[in-house]
Amino acid sequence: MSVVKINALSVPEGAGSELEARFAARKHSVDSAPGFEGFQLLRPIAGETRYFVITTWASEEDFQTWRSQRTPHEPAGPGSSTLSTQAALLEFEVVELAD
Known part of the structure; x- marks a missing residue:
């Protein structure tokens, strides 16, 4: 099951x-x-001021492995930077809907 x-x-x-x-x-x-x-x-255009960085992973384990292998100074995702003043991580599983 993919995770987002x-x-x-x-x-x-x-x-x-x-x-x-x-x-x-x-x-x-x-x-x-x-x-x-x-x-x-x-990029926010209406009703929101935050940018959303969305990544999809095959499993939670894959995400955690990638996260644990980053060096301490490495950004949290492609392009991440100290420009953001606040960040919140939202986590989801993709629901496989039956036909």
Whole structure:
């Protein structure tokens, strides 16, 4: 069962383009991690001010293995940076719906 991790990042006003540039520079940095299935960066446009960094993993174990292998100074995801003033990790499992 796939798992989805969403980092909700609060970014100071006017810093969004810099955050996006940092993510673009590291776009494929997680691609080779075992169990990594996908990545999206969502820019807020209405009703929300936070950016959402969404990653999908084949299993919780794959995510935890990747997380534990990062060095302490390595960002938490592609393009992560000290630009965010606050971050919250939201965690989900993908529900496989029966036909």
